[in-house]
Amino acid sequence: xxxxxxxxxxxxxxxxxxxxxxxxxxxxxxxxxxxxxxxxxxxxxxxxxxxxxxxxxxxxxxxxxxxxxxxxxxxxxxxxxxxxxxxxxxxxxxxxxxxxxxxxxxxxxxxxxxxxxxxxxxxxxxxxxxxxxxxxxxxxxxxxxxxxxxxxxxxxxxxxxxxxxxxxxxxxxxxxxxxxxxxxxxxxxxxxxxxxxxxxxxxxxxxxxxxxxxxxxxxxxxxxxxxxxxxxxxxxxxxxxxxxxxxxxxxxxxxxxxxxxxxxxxxxxxxxxxxxxxxxxxxxxxxxxxxxxxxxxxxxxxxxxxxxxxxxxxxxxxxxx
Amino acid sequence: xxxxxxxxxxxxxxxxxxxxxxxxxxxxxxxxxxxxxxxxxxxxxxxxxxxxxxxxxxxxxxxxxxxxxxxxxxxxxxxxxxxxxxxxxxxxxxxxxxxxxxxxxxxxxxxxxxxxxxxxxxxxxxxxxxxxxxxxxxxxxxxxxxxxxxxxxxxxxxxxxxxxxxxxxxxxxxxxxxxxxxxxxxxxxxxxxxxxxxxxxxxxxxxxxxxxxxxxxxxxxxxxxxxxxxxxxxxxxxxxxxxxxxxxxxxxxxxxxxxxxxxxxxxxxxxxxxxxxxxxxxxxxxxxxxxxxxxxxxxxxxxxxxxxxxxxxxxxxxxxx
Amino acid sequence: xxxxxxxxxxxxxxxxxxxxxxxxxxxxxxxxxxxxxxxxxxxxxxxxxxxxxxxxxxxxxxxxxxxxxxxxxxxxxxxxxxxxxxxxxxxxxxxxxxxxxxxxxxxxxxxxxxxxxxxxxxxxxxxxxxxxxxxxxxxxxxxxxxxxxxxxxxxxxxxxxxxxxxxxxxxxxxxxxxxxxxxxxxxxxxxxxxxxxxxxxxxxxxxxxxxxxxxxxxxxxxxxxxxxxxxxxxxxxxxxxxxxxxxxxxxxxxxxxxxxxxxxxxxxxxxxxxxxxxxxxxxxxxxxxxxxxxxxxxxxxxxxxxxxxxxxxxxxxxxxx
Numbered sequence: 001x002x003x004x005x006x007x008x009x010x011x012x013x014x015x016x017x018x019x020x021x022x023x024x025x026x027x028x029x030x031x032x033x034x035x036x037x038x039x040x041x042x043x044x045x046x047x048x049x050x051x052x053x054x055x056x057x058x059x060x061x062x063x064x065x066x067x068x069x070x071x072x073x074x075x076x077x078x079x080x081x082x083x084x085x086x087x088x089x090x091x092x093x094x095x096x097x098x099x100x101x102x103x104x105x106x107x108x109x110x111x112x113x114x115x116x117x118x119x120x121x122x123x124x125x126x127x128x129x130x131x132x133x134x135x136x137x138x139x140x141x142x143x144x145x146x147x148x149x150x151x152x153x154x155x156x157x158x159x160x161x162x163x164x165x166x167x168x169x170x171x172x173x174x175x176x177x178x179x180x181x182x183x184x185x186x187x188x189x190x191x192x193x194x195x196x197x198x199x200x201x202x203x204x205x206x207x208x209x210x211x212x213x214x215x216x217x218x219x220x221x222x223x224x225x226x227x228x229x230x231x232x233x234x235x236x237x238x239x240x241x242x243x244x245x246x247x248x249x250x251x252x253x254x255x256x257x258x259x260x261x262x263x264x265x266x267x268x269x270x271x272x273x274x275x276x277x278x279x280x281x282x283x284x285x286x287x288x289x290x291x292x293x294x295x296x297x298x299x300x301x302x303x304x305x306x307x308x309x310x311x312x313x314x315x316x317x318x319x320x321x
Numbered sequence: 322x323x324x325x326x327x328x329x330x331x332x333x334x335x336x337x338x339x340x341x342x343x344x345x346x347x348x349x350x351x352x353x354x355x356x357x358x359x360x361x362x363x364x365x366x367x368x369x370x371x372x373x374x375x376x377x378x379x380x381x382x383x384x385x386x387x388x389x390x391x392x393x394x395x396x397x398x399x400x401x402x403x404x405x406x407x408x409x410x411x412x413x414x415x416x417x418x419x420x421x422x423x424x425x426x427x428x429x430x431x432x433x434x435x436x437x438x439x440x441x442x443x444x445x446x447x448x449x450x451x452x453x454x455x456x457x458x459x460x461x462x463x464x465x466x467x468x469x470x471x472x473x474x475x476x477x478x479x480x481x482x483x484x485x486x487x488x489x490x491x492x493x494x495x496x497x498x499x500x501x502x503x504x505x506x507x508x509x510x511x512x513x514x515x516x517x518x519x520x521x522x523x524x525x526x527x528x529x530x531x532x533x534x535x536x537x538x539x540x541x542x543x544x545x546x547x548x549x550x551x552x553x554x555x556x557x558x559x560x561x562x563x564x565x566x567x568x569x570x571x572x573x574x575x576x577x578x579x580x581x582x583x584x585x586x587x588x589x590x591x592x593x594x595x596x597x598x599x600x601x602x603x604x605x606x607x608x609x610x611x612x613x614x615x616x617x618x619x620x621x622x623x624x625x626x627x628x629x630x631x632x633x634x635x636x637x638x639x640x641x642x
Numbered sequence: 643x644x645x646x647x648x649x650x651x652x653x654x655x656x657x658x659x660x661x662x663x664x665x666x667x668x669x670x671x672x673x674x675x676x677x678x679x680x681x682x683x684x685x686x687x688x689x690x691x692x693x694x695x696x697x698x699x700x701x702x703x704x705x706x707x708x709x710x711x712x713x714x715x716x717x718x719x720x721x722x723x724x725x726x727x728x729x730x731x732x733x734x735x736x737x738x739x740x741x742x743x744x745x746x747x748x749x750x751x752x753x754x755x756x757x758x759x760x761x762x763x764x765x766x767x768x769x770x771x772x773x774x775x776x777x778x779x780x781x782x783x784x785x786x787x788x789x790x791x792x793x794x795x796x797x798x799x800x801x802x803x804x805x806x807x808x809x810x811x812x813x814x815x816x817x818x819x820x821x822x823x824x825x826x827x828x829x830x831x832x833x834x835x836x837x838x839x840x841x842x843x844x845x846x847x848x849x850x851x852x853x854x855x856x857x858x859x860x861x862x863x864x865x866x867x868x869x870x871x872x873x874x875x876x877x878x879x880x881x882x883x884x885x886x887x888x889x890x891x892x893x894x895x896x897x898x899x900x901x902x903x904x905x906x907x908x909x910x911x912x913x914x915x916x917x918x919x920x921x922x923x924x925x926x927x928x929x930x931x932x933x934x935x936x937x938x939x940x941x942x943x944x945x946x947x948x949x950x951x952x953x954x955x956x957x958x959x960x961x962x963x
Contacts, residue, residue, distance in 0.1 A: 042697065045699065083370065085723070085725070129457045130456075130457065140769075163770075376687050400682040400687075401809065402691070403727060448778065450781050
């Protein structure tokens with residue numbers, strides 16, 4: 001478990017310079033938060049408001065056209081003129097990454113409730129519904145117009161402990177990676193189009209043979225082995241680290257949306273893939289949640305098919321470039 | 322059924338030049354969508370962002386003051402200063418129509434759930450709650466500040482297949498019409514005020530005798546006969562095409578909000594009127610949904626009181642002018 | 643009951659100059675509303691849009707920097723650059739009060755539904771989720787970024803009858819008060835930080851001994867006695883008027899969030915405190931609602947532990963300065 005201690009050390013050292021034994025990244029974030037509302041100068045507010053002058057459909061366009069290199073919130077415009085604000089990662093691997101969505105499990109015990117925006121009857125993977133806000137992307141499910149509007153090539157994914165404010169996401173993350181092969185070009189330019197081609201619906205096919213693509217990833221934090229360690233020990237035998245996979249089907253013909261960090265080699269995908277759509281036959285409605293079967297053998301126990309507590313209590317942030 | 326073939330032909334020809342036999346407007350829209358995220362030039366984005374300079378409370382004001390003639394998204398300002406973006410139809414019958422709401426049935430089988438924003442206990446017809454987004458107006462229920470803020474004279478209504486992006490609404494629509502008699506002048510200037518006078522609540526009166534107004538319409542797509550054909554055959558005997566009607570009461574004293582394209586001549590209004598409020602006694606909660614009793618004799622069967630599949634799977638877009 | 647007749651008289655006289663016997667503030671508001679959508683000149687719209695040029699994180703900053711003295715909607719910017727509009731009270735006790743939230747009971751009989759944003763499992767008191775809109779703050783629960791972003795000293799609270807438009811809030815209110823001792827300085831600068839220190843969760847402590855702070859208030863409308871009269875007669879024995887209290891725990895170890903106008907001296911806090919989190923053991927789920935046990939002995943009966951109908955049908959608006 002050495003790798004975990006290492007990952008934890010970064011945010012903790014910044015705040016406490018204390019031992020990891022009794023403290024989690026979440027606790028450190030809480031400590032920061034309990035301090036006080038931040039002070040900001042008028043000139044800084046002015047500068048932030050002036051970002052409304054940058055016109056682009058993606059963070060990459062804002063970076064390329066206006067030389068913006070600071071991580072933070074920027075204004076984007078869709079092809080039809082909708083203006084919205086979102087977080088831009090301007091530093092990782094060249095920068096220009098646009099946050100378009102987060103998948104957040106608000107309550108693994110409440111199955112298929114209105115809080116599970118990524119696993120309702122429709123699942124919202126292939127429509128233009130938007131929800132949540134960028135500042136609450138680790139407090140709640142989030143989807144903005146960039147999800148369906150941006151014409152992208154690659155994706156980046158961050159797993160960030162719940163309730164972390166966005167200015168601490170980078171440091172608090174437990175896993176970060178991106179793709180480099182411009183795979184989205186082949187699938188319409190973004191997830192909206194990809195999931196039109198690979199509908200996240202019950203009974204669209206058989207596990208493994210009818211799954212969507214698995215794309216190799218480059219790690220920015222973590223590696224293949226640390227990825228596998230986040231998922232349950234029983235999952236280990238049927239996943240391979242170093243990939244992001246789409247529309248994975250399980251033994252009961254239910255479809256999940258994204259397997260973050262891994263490629264499925266079996267049909268128990270509900271234990272290591274997130275989101276879904278339609279109907280989960282096995283133990284219905286037990287597998288119906290944004291994080292489907294992540295707590296199958298207890299909450300955060302890391303026993304059997306249960307993921308680690310860290311994984312269960314982190315939101316999955318999706319970026320395009 | 323000739324009229325239906327004709328209506329379908331327009332969008333299909335643009336895309337496939339194929340036969341109508343196995344294809345619906347929805348399929349054609351999907352085909353377009355599956356293509357790719359659209360390309361847009363920087364100067365076009367600039368132009369769209371510059372629309373923020375036009376100041377008006379309605380699309381009519383934006384058209385009249387600034388000569389804007391292109392359909393699309395514009396910025397509007399309420400009387401108290403709230404700024405929002407919505408779709409303006411600048412072409413139909415002189416243009417200047419503001420989209421203020423859509424009624425969308427997300428799942429006819431899920432009765433009175435949170436997805437039914439137009440048929441909850443309060444129904445939202447006579448308050449200032451807003452929900453949804455203009456780009457997802459055919460993916461979900463939608464209501465913007467214009468609904469209660471604009472001082473309007475007439476209404477226009479479009480029935481558009483679910484999931485159609487707004488730049489295809491006009492072509493994809495299965496029925497479009499508008500009023501010409503400035504009837505909203507008599508009812509406070511918009512639906513917010515109209516439904517204060519005619520509350521959409523259980524037990525406010527008796528069918529027919531206590532219904533709200535029925536207003537004659539002018540068709541932009543379709544006619545009286547095609548309108549009647551969208552509703553179930555059993556409904557046919559008690560509706561007259563060529564009208565839009567408000568607050569129609571059923572045999573069980575439940576109130577529906579809008580009968581699109583028709584005037585009720587009986588009390589089975591839940592089968593051809595949408596929205597509602599309070600309580601639907603008959604077979605409770607079977608009639609509780611945005612499209613109440615539209616699937617009474619099976620889903621899209623067009624048998625008995627069931628509407629056609631086209632009608633059931635189209636959102637009802639409401640415009641003011 | 644003289645004080646109530648007095649409070650009612652103000653809004654009523656403006657509209658009807660009629661007797662109080664059969665009319666409530668709500669009726670008078672309805673009468674105003676049923677009149678007509680308001681007329682507004684282009685120059686007024688221009689003026690409202692120009693408020694986007696004022697840059698500040700709070701209404702106080704907008705008032706101090708730009709000399710704005712008119713109540714109404716202004717644009718604010720968070721420390722990270724999120725821009726939003728909200729209502730500023732620029733007149734009470736020096737002005738500069740920012741509306742950050744409203745607690746609204748949509749349906750006291752529907753327990754712990756999605757409509758109860760302030761009493762769900764998490765309760766939303768200590769996160770960055772936002773919901774509702776300022777124009778519908780008396781139609782629905784409301785929370786904006788100011789709730790967690792503004793660095794404030796004092797609070798102001800208005801109880802306003804449901805469905806009142808914001809330009810009538812001040813006149814329609816049934817109770818208004820503010821704090822003067824800069825107590826928020828001690829608790830992180832706002833409720834987000836205060837409720838991190840005093841989590842609104844089940845089983846965090848014992849009634850009275852583990853409650854959060856009670857802060858003395860100055861009345862802008864009403865007094866200690868009128869405050870007590872809004873709550874049920876049985877509650878009277880265990881509350882003291884003239885305070886606002888936070889995180890009050892009940893006999894069953896459930897936590898409520900805010901006791902408006904009063905300091906608890908007992909453990910039946912669910913009958914005079916609002917919001918909550920986690921689990922309400924007594925008669926579960928009877929006490930689960932934004933206004934928890936306000937209708938314990940009947941709806942608006944003002945018998946036993948039931949509050950007055952006025953209190954039950956008013957939203958609680960929270961301001962910072």
